[in-house]
Structure formats: structure tokens, C-alpha cells
Amino acid sequence: MTMMRSLLGAAAAMALSTVAAVADPAVIFDLGGKFDKSFNEAAFNGAERWAEETGGSYREVEIQSEAQREQALRRFAESGSNPIVVTGFAYASALEAVAPDFPDTSFAIVDMVVDQPNVQSIVFNEHEGSYLVGMLAAMASESGTVGFVGGMDIPLISKFACGYAQGVRAVNPDATIIQNMTGTTPSAWNDPVRGQELTRAQISQGADVVFHAAGGTGVGVLQAAADEGILGIGVDSNQNFMHPGSVLTSMLKRVDVAVYNVFSAEGALPSGITVMGLAEEGVGYALDDNNASLVSAEMQTAVDAARLQIIAGDISVHDYMSDESCPVN
Amino acid sequence: MENLDTIIQILDSTIRLATPLLFACLAGLFSERAGVFDIGLEGKMLAAAFMAASVAAVTGNVWLGMFAGIGISLILALIHGLASITFRGDQLISGVAINFLAAGLTVVVGQSWFRLGGRTPALSGEGRFGQIDLPFADALRDVPLLGPIYSDLLSGHTFLAYIALLAVPASWFVLYRTRFGLRLRAVGENPGAVDTAGISVVKLRFSAVIICGVLCGLAGAYLSTGHGAGFGKDMTAGRGFIALAALIFAKWRPWQALGTCMLFGLLQAVAIRYQSINLGEFTVPVQFMDALPYILTVVILAGFVGKAIPPKAGGEAYVKER
Numbered sequence: 274m275t276m277m278r279s280l281l282g283a284a285a286a287m288a289l290s291t292v293a294a295v296a297d298p299a300v301i302f303d304l305g306g307k308f309d310k311s312f313n314e315a316a317f318n319g320a321e322r323w324a325e326e327t328g329g330s331y332r333e334v335e336i337q338s339e340a341q342r343e344q345a346l347r348r349f350a351e352s353g354s355n356p357i358v359v360t361g362f363a364y365a366s367a368l369e370a371v372a373p374d375f376p377d378t379s380f381a382i383v384d385m386v387v388d389q390p391n392v393q394s395i396v397f398n399e400h401e402g403s404y405l406v407g408m409l410a411a412m413a414s415e416s417g418t419v420g421f422v423g424g425m426d427i428p429l430i431s432k433f434a435c436g437y438a439q440g441v442r443a444v445n446p447d448a449t450i451i452q453n454m455t456g457t458t459p460s461a462w463n464d465p466v467r468g469q470e471l472t473r474a475q476i477s478q479g480a481d482v483v484f485h486a487a488g489g490t491g492v493g494v495l496q497a498a499a500d501e502g503i504l505g506i507g508v509d510s511n512q513n514f515m516h517p518g519s520v521l522t523s524m525l526k527r528v529d530v531a532v533y534n535v536f537s538a539e540g541a542l543p544s545g546i547t548v549m550g551l552a553e554e555g556v557g558y559a560l561d562d563n564n565a566s567l568v569s570a571e572m573q574t575a576v577d578a579a580r581l582q583i584i585a586g587d588i589s590v591h592d593y594m595s596d597e598s599c600p601v602n
Numbered sequence: 603m604e605n606l607d608t609i610i611q612i613l614d615s616t617i618r619l620a621t622p623l624l625f626a627c628l629a630g631l632f633s634e635r636a637g638v639f640d641i642g643l644e645g646k647m648l649a650a651a652f653m654a655a656s657v658a659a660v661t662g663n664v665w666l667g668m669f670a671g672i673g674i675s676l677i678l679a680l681i682h683g684l685a686s687i688t689f690r691g692d693q694l695i696s697g698v699a700i701n702f703l704a705a706g707l708t709v710v711v712g713q714s715w716f717r718l719g720g721r722t723p724a725l726s727g728e729g730r731f732g733q734i735d736l737p738f739a740d741a742l743r744d745v746p747l748l749g750p751i752y753s754d755l756l757s758g759h760t761f762l763a764y765i766a767l768l769a770v771p772a773s774w775f776v777l778y779r780t781r782f783g784l785r786l787r788a789v790g791e792n793p794g795a796v797d798t799a800g801i802s803v804v805k806l807r808f809s810a811v812i813i814c815g816v817l818c819g820l821a822g823a824y825l826s827t828g829h830g831a832g833f834g835k836d837m838t839a840g841r842g843f844i845a846l847a848a849l850i851f852a853k854w855r856p857w858q859a860l861g862t863c864m865l866f867g868l869l870q871a872v873a874i875r876y877q878s879i880n881l882g883e884f885t886v887p888v889q890f891m892d893a894l895p896y897i898l899t900v901v902i903l904a905g906f907v908g909k910a911i912p913p914k915a916g917g918e919a920y921v922k923e924r
Contacts, residue, residue, distance in 0.1 A: 306719055306720070306835060307719060308718055308719020308720070308721065309719070314719075453874070454888075456892070457888075457889055460836075460839060463834065463835060463836060464837075464839050465830055465832075465834045465837065466825060466829055466830045466837060466839070467839070467874065469829070469830060470615060470618070470619065470870075470871075470874050471874050473615065474611070474615060474871075474874050474875045477611040489834060489835075492721075492724075492832075492834065493830060496724065496830070496831050496832075500831070515724070516724075
């Protein structure tokens with residue numbers, strides 16, 4: 274069967290994929306790489322969980338350059354993978370081009386909205402999760418100064434920063450928030466040395482809690498925080514284990530759940546936008562043995578109360594991406 | 603007073619950021635002064651950073667890591683030497699090949715050793731170079747002006763950062779005050795004359811390439827075990843190329859290399875500290891600061907600020923007359 278499929282070539286493979294009862298799903302990671310301990314690794318973990326539970330197999334690829342985005346998508350679609358998940362906002366234009374050519378294949382994109390009948394767009398309410406860790410940061414901070422290190426300077430990362438700033442201000446209206454972006458090119462996701470230096474600069478300006486939303490660069494941020502004896506906050510995956518006792522918490526973004534859900538879906542994926550917010554447990558903050566001593570019962574109560582209020586709509590957290598501006602800074 | 607603190611913090615960060623540039627720049631200086639162009643600095647640094655972090659992670663001993671880093675960098679340097687000196691191949695192509703080799707191999711080997719996606723485990727304790735406090739650093743901290751400069755700026759760097767600073771006068775001495783240095787410079791300008799004097803061009807060039815390998819190894823070891831704490835994919839992030847730019851900017855001279863590396867380090871430190879700088883009417887974006895080293899190099903190459911004349915015989919393999 275597989276040999277035949279590879280012989281038949283692209284057009285036939287497409288026809289087959291609609292007939293084949295079980296087509297392997299596929300996931301395409303973004304430039305940070307699937308072991309970034311953060312965003313892409315979360316996607317990878319979701320796929321692994323699916324594979325473990327169902328015994329199925331899936332295909333995956335880590336792209337190495339911008340030019341490979343469309344190429345990888347097209348290859349997987351041609352070889353009959355279905356559904357195909359792409360992780361990262363940067364896939365939008367490639368998916369926009371590829372999706373119409375494969376109407377019988379379901380696609381899902383994380384972190385971006387692509388308006389096509391066969392694309393499910395999964396977006397997270399990062400601002401809500403960031404708000405919660407912002408509150409924790411402000412409560413844990415003794416100096417009243419907290420920091421934020423972003424990866425690439427894009428609206429999505431400003432969304433993290435803005436939610437975080439709002440959470441900090443909600444607890445301590447006089448807090449100083451130092452914000453830095455690592456860079457403006459995709460390499461900003463993978464420069465731990467620079468992340469470390471940025472963090473040290475923030476520490477020297479008084480920050481004693483630093484939140485990163487910077488993929489692989491964040492490894493350096495958390496390292497610097499641990500070295501200098503302050504607290505770091507992880508992102509996307511639970512990063513509390515990386516430096517036990519020095520990571521206050523992690524802003525969870527359950528990309529793993531998103532990927533798992535897509536992989537487990539029966540039949541064609543529903544198109545449109547799927548929002549993963551606090552209510553859907555798509556975002557949240559991490560609490561485990563590694564940070565139990567850092568988060569007091571009071572802090573936990575306050576944050577959990579805020580969580581319920583956000584879900585109920587009593588607190589509205591401004592979404593940076595809705596108007597490209599932030600009410601607090 | 604607060605301004606002084608800020609300035610000292612930025613300069614402190616400058617030293618940390620300039621150290622790998624300085625090592626790589628001096629490495630390039632030796633190699634290119636002997637007539638062997640080396641754009642493989644980046645690759646050698648990367649491989650050294652990887653080996654240093656791997657060995658330090660496994661053995662828990664940063665010194666073993668450092669020597670492993672120097673070792674792999676030497677091997678790559680000798681490959682470059684073999685290709686461009688012995689076999690008279692194109693030096694640029696050999697350098698590019700080394701860059702690609704290092705970029706790919708570090709990730710592949712790292713993945714198979716540690717299963718962390720090309721990353722090495724985070725280093726701690728003895729696996730990293732600690733900060734060295736210079737004598738009396740604490741006692742002198744309260745002395746106005748000089749106190750903070752001594753205890754915060756000069757003290758508290760890693761072993762390798764001090765070695766980098768010492769390497770500058772050492773390089774100057776070797777190049778300009780020893781017989782070996784004279785011959786090394788001569789072999790980059792006019793290998794024929796050196797050969798006529800009965801001195802082996804090949805041997806001299808190989809020694810230059812070996813010195814280059816050792817210095818690149820130190821640069822890489824500094825990145826992963828001194829400045830950072832572990833290796834990450836492509837962690838050199840173009841520093842080898844900035845070092846080449848610094849080399850041209852310094853017009854292939856050691857003291858000037860110190861100056862340019864510090865300048866480029868300062869630019870990075872300022873870019874890290876301030877996302878954008880307000881100069882009254884207009885704002886300097888951070889991207890401009892990042893690009894400045896390259897812009898300055900282009901300006902120098904275009905001949906606006908003095909002339910950068912590379913070693914005359916650079917880039918050419920020496921063919922003995924028959």
C-alpha cells in the first residue's frame with residue numbers, strides 16, 4: 274500500500290487520501306525547533322500523547338528556513354497526511370496558498386487565523402494567562418520592579434506583554450515594568466546568550482521577577498534569573514523544572530491539548546476559529562512540586578479568584594491584537 | 603550617581619559581550635596576517651562551544667570542557683590548513699565548508715548524545731567558569747568613582763574574559779617583537795621572500811592556523827561555559843562574522859582589534875539595555891544599533907575612514923617556484 278502510494282505520485286495520492294480510512298496526521302514545527310522546551314515542544318508533546326494513547330503514527334518535520342514553510346506543507350498534503358497541523362503564526366501565508374489546492378485535507382494552524390473552508394484556526398487567549406502570571410509576579414516581587422523578555426517583536430508577543438503588564442498593575446499600580454524584545458528576525462527565538470544579557474540588564478535596573486515569552490531564548494532568561502538569585506517565569510510549556518526554586522511559575526499555553534484534539538478529531542475538522550482561553554483551560558499558570566514553596570496560599574487564592582472573574586467576564590483583560598495598543602505599559 | 607551605575611553596568615556588559623569577539627578577532631588576525639583567510643571562525647567557535655559544553659556537562663569539569671573545545675577547534679583549523687595550505691584549495695570555500703559542517707554536526711551529534719534537540723544539558727557549579735573577584739574588590743567598593751569601576755567593572759568576570767584581555771598585549775608582543783612574529787607577518791605579505799630566506803612557508807602558516815584554532819576554541823568555550831550555561835543550536839549567532847568585521851575595522855592590528863571589539867560590544871550592550879534611543883526629535887531604532895557594526899565595516903572598506911589594506915598575499919596559496 275505504501276509502496277503503491279509512493280509510486281502513484283501526487284495526484285493519485287490526493288485521491289487516495291480521501292478514500293483511505295486512516296491517514297496519518299502530520300505536524301510541522303516552527304523555526305524554534307521541536308525541542309525548544311516551550312511552544313513547539315508543547316505541540317510535540319501533544320502529538321506524542323496522541324501517538325501513545327492511540328498507538329497511531331504521525332509525520333513531523335522541523336523546518337530550517339522561511340522558504341521551507343510552503344514546501345513542507347505541500348509535501349505532507351501531497352503524500353496524503355490528514356489532518357495537518359502547523360504551529361506558529363508565520364505559516365499563515367503558506368497555508369493561505371496551499372489549503373485551496375487540497376480541499377479534502379484538513380489543516381489546523383495554531384496562533385493565527387486563516388480564513389479557508391478546510392482550515393481550523395486555533396488561537397489562545399495568551400493575554401488572560403499572562404494576566405495571571407503578571408499578578409503572581411507582582412505579588413512575588415519585593416522591589417516593585419518586574420521584567421518581560423519577548424522573542425521576536427511581533428503583535429503576538431506584545432499580547433503576552435500587555436496581559437502581563439495589566440496583571441502586574443492590577444496587584445501593584447505603582448509597579449515598574451521593564452520590557453525588552455530580543456530581536457526582529459526569527460533568530461530571536463533562539464539566542465539564549467542574548468536572553469541572558471537582556472535579563473541581567475533588567476536585573477541591574479531592579480527587576481526581581483522576569484517573565485519570558487521568547488521560545489529557546491527563554492532558556493537563557495531563566496538561567497540568568499537562577500544565576501542572579503531572582504525569579505523567572507516560564508512560558509508555553511511547564512518550565513518550572515528547569516531551575517527548581519528559581520522559576521516562580523509558567524504561563525501555560527496548551528498547544529499540546531490543541532494538537533491532541535486535532536489529531537483525535539473524527540472525520541473532517543470543523544473549520545473556523547477555535548479559541549482556547551481560561552475557560553477552556555487552554556491557558557493557565559503552572560503549579561507543581563518545583564514551585565510549591567514560591568507560590569503562597571494567599572497568592573494562589575488571589576489568582577484563582579481573578580481567573581474565575583475573567584471567565585465570568587467581571588475582569589476584562591485587554592487584547593493587544595484587537596487594536597495594536599496596550600492601555601498600560 | 604545613578605548615571606555612573608548605569609554606565610558601569612553597560613560597560614560591564616560590554617566586556618562580557620566583547621570577549622568572544624576579541625578571541626575570534628585575534629584568531630582571525632594570526633591566520634590572516636600569515637596569509638590564510640579564515641571565514642570559518644564562526645564554525646570553529648560553534649564546534650568549540652558545543653564540545654566544551656558537552657564535555658563539561660558529562661564530566662562536570664569546565665577545564666576538561668575548555669580543552670575539548672580547543673581540541674575540536676584545532677581539528678577544524680587543521681582541516682582548513684590542510685585544504686588551503688597543503689592542497690592549495692580555495693580558502694574561502696574551505697572556510698564556508700567548515701561553517702556548514704559545524705552548524706550541522708553540532709546539532710546532529712548533540713541530539714544523539716543528549717536527546718535534547720541539539721541542546722546540551724544546562725551546566726551548573728563546576729561545569730561553568732565562575733566569576734573571579736579581583737583582590738580587594740569588596741574593600742575598595744566604597745571608594746568614590748574608582749571603587750565601583752574596580753569592583754563592579756573590572757572585577758567579577760570569568761577567567762576567560764581576563765585571558766582575552768591579556769591575549770591582546772601577548773599577540774602584539776608575538777607579532778611585533780619576536781622573530782616568529784616578523785616571519786609570520788612576512789609570510790602574509792611576501793611568502794616568496796620568506797621562502798628565499800630559507801624559512802618554511804608551510805610550517806609558518808600552519809603555526810598561524812593552529813594559534814587561530816586555539817583562540818577560536820577559547821571563544822567557543824567562553825560562549826557556552828563562561829557567558830552562557832550550555833550549548834544551543836547556532837548559539838554563536840553570527841559572532842564569527844562580526845569578529846571578521848572587527849578585524850577589517852581594526853586593519854589587522856591587535857590593539858586596534860581590542861578597540862573595535864570593545865566598540866562592537868558596547869553597541870550590543872547599548873542595544874540590549876535600551877530598545878530604542880530617543881535623541882530629541884527622532885528615535886534610533888534598536889535594529890540600527892544591531893546593524894551598526896556591519897555599516898561601520900562597509901564605511902571602512904569603502905575607504906572613508908582611512909584605508910584597510912589586507913595582507914598582500916592573503917587568500918592565495920603559496921606555490922614554490924620550480
